[in-house]
Amino acid sequence: MSRSVLVTGGNRGIGLAIARAFAAQGDKVAVTHRGSGAPEGLFGVKCDVTVADEVDAAFTEVEAAHGPVEVVVANAGITDDTLLLRMSDEQFTRVLDANLTGAFRVAKRASRGMLRKRYGRIVFISSVVGLMGGAGQVNYAASKAGLVGVARSIARELGSRNITANVVAPGFVATDMTDALPDDRKQQILAQVPAGRYGTTEEIAAAVTFLASDAAAYITGAVLPVDGGIGMGH
Numbered sequence: 655m656s657r658s659v660l661v662t663g664g665n666r667g668i669g670l671a672i673a674r675a676f677a678a679q680g681d682k683v684a685v686t687h688r689g690s691g692a693p694e695g696l697f698g699v700k701c702d703v704t705v706a707d708e709v710d711a712a713f714t715e716v717e718a719a720h721g722p723v724e725v726v727v728a729n730a731g732i733t734d735d736t737l738l739l740r741m742s743d744e745q746f747t748r749v750l751d752a753n754l755t756g757a758f759r760v761a762k763r764a765s766r767g768m769l770r771k772r773y774g775r776i777v778f779i780s781s782v783v784g785l786m787g788g789a790g791q792v793n794y795a796a797s798k799a800g801l802v803g804v805a806r807s808i809a810r811e812l813g814s815r816n817i818t819a820n821v822v823a824p825g826f827v828a829t830d831m832t833d834a835l836p837d838d839r840k841q842q843i844l845a846q847v848p849a850g851r852y853g854t855t856e857e858i859a860a861a862v863t864f865l866a867s868d869a870a871a872y873i874t875g876a877v878l879p880v881d882g883g884i885g886m887g888h
């Protein structure tokens with residue numbers, strides 16, 4: 655089985671590992687990027703998920719190359735951390751627009767082809783922070799918690815059409831995003847992880863490919879933590 659897979663933000667970090675994992679199992683994989691181009695061996699489409707027309711154009715391009723998107727991973731995301739009192743409206747809405755509304759735009763556009771095909775796998779990349787909260791991350795946590803509501807509503811709407819919608823909630827994974835944290839914050843986080851280490855991008859990818867597999871056909875509306883135990887199942 656070689657499916658048409660699209661991973662947003664699949665040009666680097668967790669998204670790239672997800673894209674590579676699908677490619678390794680023989681799927682036709684496309685990734686979005688915002689100008690960096692696609693990594694070697696992957697089909698790239700330029701797309702900023704905050705712009706609905708770009709999302710639409712990216713899907714049209716992928717459909718022409720690989721056929722209708724059967725598996726979509728809404729992975730693109732940003733942080734813009736600061737304490738509540740200092741957080742501007744712009745900082746709040748910018749993060750929501752990229753992480754939550756962006757994922758909505760992507761899932762909505764994907765559902766069109768999936769409904770026609772009566773098959774689809776939608777996976778949202780949330781975060782343990784969405785479920786536990788994070789000091790200085792009101793915007794980010796809200797966006798990541800919102801994905802759970804989005805996924806569960808889609809699961810209800812489209813479940814009978816053989817379309818699943820699930821959430822993967824990673825803990826702390828070494829990427830550019832977490833590299834940006836101050837060293838003392840990194841040590842603080844590590845001390846709270848039962849596994850005693852950061853996760854790898856491959857460990858997140860394994861959960862995503864599982865949720866998109868036939869073996870997971872009866873799993874929908876689920877939140878799967880991949881966090882070394884820091885969230886204790888939440």
Ligand code: NDP
Pocket residue numbers: 662663664665666667668669686687688689690701702703704729730731732752756779780781782823824825826827828829830831832
């Ligand atoms: P990175 O910062 O390494 O990569 C972020 C990716 O998202 C890049 O590909 C970036 O594209 C893309 N992106 C950001 N904004 C947009 C946008 N508006 N439109 C399209 N693409 C966009 O992050 P990670 O790989 O660490 O994170 C991937 C996902 O996993 C995120 O949703 C993040 O919140 C989540 N996550 C990460 C954790 C971690 O510990 N790293 C923990 C929990 C969740 P570009 O290259 O163009 O900037």
